[in-house]
Structures are given as structure tokens and as C-alpha cells.
Amino acid sequence: MAVLAAPVKRRRRAVRRVPPTLLLFVLVPVAVEGFWVFWPALQGFYLSLTNWDGVSAPTFVGLDNYAEMLSDDIFGTAALDTVIWIVLFGGLSAAGGLGLAMLLNRERKGVGFYRAALFTPVVFSLVATALIWQAIYQPDGVFNNVLGAIGLDSWKHSWLADPDTALYAVLVPALWRQLGYVMVLYLAGLKGIDPALYEAAKLDGATGWQQFRHVTWPQLRSVNSVVLSVIIIDSLRSFDVVWSMTKGGPYHSSELLSTYMYSTAFQSLRLGYASALAVVIFVLAFGVIVTYLVRAFREDQ
Amino acid sequence: MTTAEGLSRRHFLRNAGIVGLGALGSSSFLAACATSASNGPVKQAAGAVTVQSNLSSPQAKVAIEALAKAFGDKGGATATVNTVASETFRTQLPSYLTSANPPDSFTWYPGSLLSGYAKKGLLLDVGDVWQTMGNYTPAMRSLSGDGAGHQVFVPTSYYFWGFFYRKSNFAKWGVTPPSTWTEFLALCETLKGKGISPIGLGAGGGTQWTASAWFDYLNIRINGAQFHRDLLAGRGRFDDPKVKKIFDPWRQALPYTDPNGTALAFQDATTVLLQGKTGMVLTGTFFADAAPKDALDDLDFFQFPILDPSVPVAEEGPTDGFFASARSPHVAEVKEWFKYVATAEAQELYIKNSSGTVLPANPSAKNNGTPLVVKGKKMLDEAKELTQFFNRDSSDALQPTADAALIRFIQKPNELDSILSDWQTAAAKVWQGQS
Numbered sequence: 163m164a165v166l167a168a169p170v171k172r173r174r175r176a177v178r179r180v181p182p183t184l185l186l187f188v189l190v191p192v193a194v195e196g197f198w199v200f201w202p203a204l205q206g207f208y209l210s211l212t213n214w215d216g217v218s219a220p221t222f223v224g225l226d227n228y229a230e231m232l233s234d235d236i237f238g239t240a241a242l243d244t245v246i247w248i249v250l251f252g253g254l255s256a257a258g259g260l261g262l263a264m265l266l267n268r269e270r271k272g273v274g275f276y277r278a279a280l281f282t283p284v285v286f287s288l289v290a291t292a293l294i295w296q297a298i299y300q301p302d303g304v305f306n307n308v309l310g311a312i313g314l315d316s317w318k319h320s321w322l323a324d325p326d327t328a329l330y331a332v333l334v335p336a337l338w339r340q341l342g343y344v345m346v347l348y349l350a351g352l353k354g355i356d357p358a359l360y361e362a363a364k365l366d367g368a369t370g371w372q373q374f375r376h377v378t379w380p381q382l383r384s385v386n387s388v389v390l391s392v393i394i395i396d397s398l399r400s401f402d403v404v405w406s407m408t409k410g411g412p413y414h415s416s417e418l419l420s421t422y423m424y425s426t427a428f429q430s431l432r433l434g435y436a437s438a439l440a441v442v443i444f445v446l447a448f449g450v451i452v453t454y455l456v457r458a459f460r461e462d463q
Numbered sequence: 464m465t466t467a468e469g470l471s472r473r474h475f476l477r478n479a480g481i482v483g484l485g486a487l488g489s490s491s492f493l494a495a496c497a498t499s500a501s502n503g504p505v506k507q508a509a510g511a512v513t514v515q516s517n518l519s520s521p522q523a524k525v526a527i528e529a530l531a532k533a534f535g536d537k538g539g540a541t542a543t544v545n546t547v548a549s550e551t552f553r554t555q556l557p558s559y560l561t562s563a564n565p566p567d568s569f570t571w572y573p574g575s576l577l578s579g580y581a582k583k584g585l586l587l588d589v590g591d592v593w594q595t596m597g598n599y600t601p602a603m604r605s606l607s608g609d610g611a612g613h614q615v616f617v618p619t620s621y622y623f624w625g626f627f628y629r630k631s632n633f634a635k636w637g638v639t640p641p642s643t644w645t646e647f648l649a650l651c652e653t654l655k656g657k658g659i660s661p662i663g664l665g666a667g668g669g670t671q672w673t674a675s676a677w678f679d680y681l682n683i684r685i686n687g688a689q690f691h692r693d694l695l696a697g698r699g700r701f702d703d704p705k706v707k708k709i710f711d712p713w714r715q716a717l718p719y720t721d722p723n724g725t726a727l728a729f730q731d732a733t734t735v736l737l738q739g740k741t742g743m744v745l746t747g748t749f750f751a752d753a754a755p756k757d758a759l760d761d762l763d764f765f766q767f768p769i770l771d772p773s774v775p776v777a778e779e780g781p782t783d784g785f786f787a788s789a790r791s792p793h794v795a796e797v798k799e800w801f802k803y804v805a806t807a808e809a810q811e812l813y814i815k816n817s818s819g820t821v822l823p824a825n826p827s828a829k830n831n832g833t834p835l836v837v838k839g840k841k842m843l844d845e846a847k848e849l850t851q852f853f854n855r856d857s858s859d860a861l862q863p864t865a866d867a868a869l870i871r872f873i874q875k876p877n878e879l880d881s882i883l884s885d886w887q888t889a890a891a892k893v894w895q896g897q898s
Contacts (some may be wrong), residue, residue, distance in 0.1 A: 213895075215557075216557040216558075217557045217560070217561060217579075217580070217583055217585070218583060236889075250893075269488075296668065299729065300721035300727070300731070301726050302723075320667075320723060320725065320726035321721070322667070322668075322725035322726060323667050323723075323725040323874075324874075325874070327784070342835070350802075363723045382551065398468065409669065410872065411671065411866065412671075412725065412867075412870045412871070412874065413867040413870055413871040414867060425863060428554040429554075429860065429862070429863045429864060430860045430864075430892070430893050431557075432860075432892065432893070435892075
């Protein structure tokens with residue numbers, strides 16, 4: 163009995179005696195997190211149930227703001243554009259990043275230069291990048307001039323002013339910047355693959371494609387998880403590049419949920435509806451990430 | 464009514480709420496708000512009036528700083544200018560005004576936003592300043608009121624809009640300014656025949672709002688100023704057949720409009736005009752800030768052509784000036800500052816330091832006397848009525864609805880019916896949100 167009782171007693175004492183310093187380390191971050199993240203988030207959710215112009219007292223309207231979204235064409239456009247954005251921005255940057263990493267993985271003369279060059283755009287602020295690309299897309303800008311010089315005059319276009327091309331024109335600088343970043347992640351993954359695996363595959367007479375399919379791709383699984391998470395988060399938070407280039411226009415053709423939320427809040431001063439949009443973005447981001455990460459972790463186990 | 468402190472804390476938390484959710488959804492959004500935090504209410508220097516200014520173009524910034532320096536040099540109260548980027552200023556104005564420790568005075572303009580803030584008790588009554596302001600016109604006085612008998616605004620300058628062109632280019636092309644719509648279209652036809660884009664437009668790259676000038680002018684020329692103001696104040700509908708009618712003449716002008724006009728900001732449209740690639744641009748005198756000094760002497764303008772002689776002539780004469788926060792801790796000093804900026808001496812000093820194309824609000828003050836400015840003043844003096852500009856007569860919140868609708872019309876004029884009904888829907892939401 164005594165033997166059995168002793169550890170229980172000791173455990174109890176251990177529970178009681180949580181060092182105050184440790185408590186401080188837990189409680190202070192919780193308080194900070196609570197004040198700066200959870201409390202504002204709850205306030206934001208409350209605001210989404212109100213009508214508020216930012217100056218007068220908000221009036222409670224229940225779920226009206228959410229109901230309004232269902233019949234709001236601009237919300238529909240913004241949601242669709244966000245999906246297009248996630249698919250294209252995400253898909254192209256993952257595929258492109260992997261492609262570039264494979265291309266630049268083998269140590270050759272000057273390969274360092276190309277890696278650095280491709281990574282350089284990551285260093286620039288996206289707003290600064292957007293301003294430069296805005297100049298490139300001007301009617302008399304570099305892009306149209308190049309098209310003219312190679313005899314493609316009929317392709318010349320007001321890229322950012324045309325609702326059919328605006329979203330894709332904005333996507334290019336975003337991709338231009340993201341590619342290098344994804345490439346670096348994949349390069350790190352490729353470096354971690356044991357060369358012996360390739361030697362064994364070669365001995366077995368595997369073709370290049372078979373090596374990729376059965377060696378490289380499975381080995382990159384953990385990097386893929388990181389890349390996918392990064393890409394989804396980056397797509398949903400894309401705002402700066404669109405806002406600085408088109409502000410979601412012309413007539414909402416390049417509107418993402420994030421830009422629509424911003425313009426509704428700070429241009430139309432409909433902070434209640436904007437909060438409802440913010441809640442939707444949050445639910446989407448949270449939903450996608452949690453579902454994905456939970457699955458990814460389960461697979462890893 | 465809660466105490467100032469309580470109210471401000473509540474607002475702070477609500478703003479923080481928006482930021483918080485935004486941060487979870489989009490970190491860039493957080494970044495946008497983080498910038499605003501650094502531009503929050505400025506610390507009060509003892510006794511100095513803080514002037515929160517959105518005049519961020521280089522010449523205007525120099526001019527208002529010179530004004531504050533001259534005010535300080537007089538002895539008595541002093542003023543410090545805190546210049547904030549226009550967009551930040553606009554989005555932060557509600558926070559400035561509801562904060563417990565606000566900047567004392569603000570650059571702004573009269574219009575619906577001003578009266579909205581005044582009705583909420585956020586603006587300082589400056590009626591006693593007006594008693595010292597002498598011979599300001601009754602129009603300026605009524606423009607500066609809150610609609611309930613209080614004066615809440617001090618006007619310092621105003622400017623005019625018109626079709627601007629280069630005199631040397633018109634001479635080279637052998638054309639003269641038109642006065643009727645028929646003559647205007649004929650001029651466009653002539654210019655087009657010479658391979659020039661007749662009408663320049665700077666409604667792209669963040670300055671889509673300049674397209675509203677076309678809407679304003681066509682509406683006040685065809686339906687009159689009162690109809691226009693009622694429409695913009697939410698007492699009319701954008702899908703009204705009378706509104707639809709104003710797009711007929713606009714459609715006649717579209718084939719002569721620079722196809723790149725919706726891709727260029729007004730500063731770039733100015734460059735294109737000065738290079739002689741476009742014939743003329745409907746713009747306000749502020750565009751001169753983007754023009755090299757040596758080109759200024761070559762610029763001239765003509766009035767927006769008359770479309771219906773039976774409609775009393777109205778012109779856009781946007782007015783700029785100052786208002787003050789009702790919570791300013793320096794009421795006496797603010798009033799001293801306002802009395803100063805309302806004087807002829809102060810307004811002449813401002814004009815001397817700025818690009819010089821604005822007109823002083825004080826009738827005794829001299830403008831810079833160039834033929835262009837004299838002609839502009841004459842046009843406004845002769846007008847039966849003055850309007851401000853789309854966002855000033857309506858609200859900044861309604862401006863994006865106009866931008867979306869008008870750019871779409873310029874690009875797809877055949878979709879007018881759906882454009883106007885979409886516009887009405889978007890505008891109704893804005894009005895509903897503000898009620």
C-alpha cells in the first residue's frame with residue numbers, strides 16, 4: 163500500500179506546486195493573446211451582426227449582413243475571383259516552384275546565380291513590386307512596347323483597365339514574387355533526399371519520370387505539406403498587390419474577398435457588413451487550413 | 464451621451480475588433496491598419512494648434528507649412544502641421560474625430576460628410592469666427608453651415624473645372640474653343656481627322672473619380688443643379704429616366720475619348736495632353752500640380768459646353784478649408800488660427816506658395832492674377848449656381864459606386880440599363896448604412 167500511495171502523493175504535491183514563474187509564462191501570453199487576438203475577434207464577430215458607419219453607435223441587425231451576402235453580386239464576384247486566385251496562384255506557384263527547383267537542383271557552374279536571381283523578388287515589398295508592374299502594364303509601357311516590337315500589335319492592351327484581363331494581369335506580379343520562395347522550399351526538400359535512392363532506382367533501370375514519380379515525389383511529402391499551407395494562407399491574404407494595382411476594379415472585376423472587405427469598411431464605411439465579410443474570410447481560411455493540416459498530420463502518423 | 468473617454472475606448476475596441484478579424488483573414492489588412500495606428504491622434508504641443516492636413520502634394524504641403532509659420536510669427540498662438548497621405552487621412556477621419564485627444568483642426572471641404580459629422584456633434588461651432596470674417600459671400604456662408612444654424616467650417620480657397628487645352632496646340636491645329644455641344648462635337652471630329660485623340664481622360668490607376676466630372680457636368684447642364692444635388696443626397700434614383708438621358712450626349716462623345724483614358728491616372732493624362740497626343744481634358748485646376756511650370760503659361764480652358772440654354776448655368780466650384788474637432792482642448796487658439804486663415808493676407812500667402820491656380824475664398828484677397836485664373840474666377844462669378852463635386856455633394860462612401868458605374872459605361876456603353884440599376888442598388892446600400 164505504502165508503495166502504491168507514495169507516487170500518488172508525490173504526484174498530487176507536484177500538481178499543487180506549479181512554480182509561479184511557470185504560471186506567469188502561461189498566463190501572461192494567454193492574457194496578451196486574449197486581449198490582442200481573441201477579444202478583438204469576438205468584437206469583430208459582434209460587429210458583423212450590426213449596422214455601423216464607424217461614427218454613430220452600431221445598431222443590432224442580427225444575421226442581416228450574412229443574408230445580404232447571398233444576394234450580393236459583388237460578393238459573388240469576389241468569392242469566385244478568390245477561388246480562381248487560389249487555384250491559379252497556388253497551382254502555378256507550386257508547379258513552377260517545383261519545376262525551377264528540379265532545374266536548379268544539380269550543382270552546375272553558375273547555378274547559384276540563377277537561384278539568387280529567382281529568389282530576389284521575394285525581398286521586395288509587394289506594394290513596391292505592384293507599382294513597378296503597374297508602369298510595365300501602362301498603355302505605353304514596356305509590355306505593350308515589347309509586343310509591338312515583335313509584331314504582335316493586335317495583342318496590345320490596357321491590361322489593368324480591361325475587366326477581362328485585370329485579375330490575371332495582377333496575378334502575374336504575385337506569381338513572379340512567389341515562385342522564388344516556393345522554389346527555395348523545394349530546393350531544401352530536394353537536397354534532403356538521399357542520393358543512394360536515385361542510384362538504386364537507376365540500377366533498376368528507372369526512367370527519369372519513374373525516378374520522379376517513385377523517388378522524388380514521395381520524398382517531398384513533408385515539404386509539400388509546408389508549401390500547400392503557405393500557398394493557401396498567402397492566397398487568402400492576398401490584398402496588397404491587388405489593392406495597389408487595381409483596387410479591385412475596373413467595376414469589381416479583380417475584386418478578391420479581402421479587397422471587397424477593405425473597400426466596404428473604409429470606403430463605403432459599412433463596417434458591419436465588412437466585419438461579416440471578415441468573418442467569412444476567417445472561416446474559409448481556418449476551415450481550409452484546419453481540414454488540411456489535420457489530414458496531413460494523420461497521414462504522417 | 465457617454466463621456467469622451469468612454470466613447471473613445473469603445474471605438475478603439477471596435478476598431479481593434481475589425482483589425483483582429485482582418486488579421487486572421489489577411490495579414491496585409493493588418494498591415495494596412497498598422498499604418499493607421501502610427502498616424503493616430505498626434506501629441507499635443509503645449510498651446511500649439513495641431514493642423515491635421517491631407518495636402519500632401521509637394522507644393523500644397525510647402526504652402527500650408529508656410530501659412531502655419533506665418534501664423535506663429537505673429538505672436539500669440541502657434542500651429543503645427545501634421546501632413547498625412549490623403550487616403551489615410553480620409554479613412555482615419557472618423558477615428559480622429561471620435562478620439563479623446565484629437566488633433567485640433569483639419570483640412571477638409573464642405574458637403575454631406577461635413578454636415579454628417581456636425582449633426583453628430585463632432586465639430587466645433589465657429590460662429591464667432593464667422594462674425595470677424597467680414598464680406599464673405601452668402602454662398603460661402605451657407606456652404607459652411609451645418610444646416611441647423613451653426614457655422615462649422617472656414618473656407619480658404621476654391622477652384623474651377625473646365626476643358627483644359629494647350630493654346631499653342633489649338634493654334635497649330637487651327638481650332639477654337641466651342642461654346643455649344645454641337646460645336647464641341649465638331650471640334651472633336653476635326654481633331655480626330657488630324658489623328659489626335661480629341662478628349663483625354665485620366666480615369667485609371669487610382670483616379671477613377673475624375674470620370675465623375677463628366678457625370679456632374681452633364682447632369683447640371685441637362686437636369687440642373689438642384690436635381691443633381693438631390694440625386695447625390697439620396698433623394699433621387701440613379702435609374703431615373705432623367706438620369707439615363709444625360710448619357711445620350713456622353714455616348715456621342717465616347718468615340719472621341721482616348722481609349723487609354725481608363726488606364727491612365729490623371730497625372731499621366733496631363734502628360735499626354737501636354738505632349739499634344741490628346742486635344743483637351745475635362746479637369747480641375749489641381750492637375751496643374753502635375754504640370755511643369757513652363758507649360759502653365761500655355762494652358763487655357765473653356766467652359767463645359769451648354770446643352771440646354773433653358774437650364775440655369777451651374778459650375779463646379781469645389782471649396783477647401785478647415786474645420787475643428789468639438790473635443791479640441793485648444794478652442795481659443797483654434798479660433799485664432801481660423802480667424803487668421805480667413806484673412807486676405809493669409810490666403811494670398813498660401814496662393815503665393817502653392818501652384819497658384821486656386822482662388823481665395825476671401826473676396827478681398829487677390830488671386831495670382833494670371834489670365835487663366837482670372838478667366839476661371841469670372842466663369843464661377845457668372846454662374847447662377849455652384850456645385851462642389853460628386854463626392855462632396857454626395858459622400859466619399861458613394862464615390863466608389865460612381866467609379867464602378869461610370870468606368871463601366873465608358874467601356875461598355877450598351878449596358879447602360881444594367882449599369883444604372885446596379886448603381887442604384889449599390890448607392891441604396893451606402894445610404895442605408897449611413898442612416
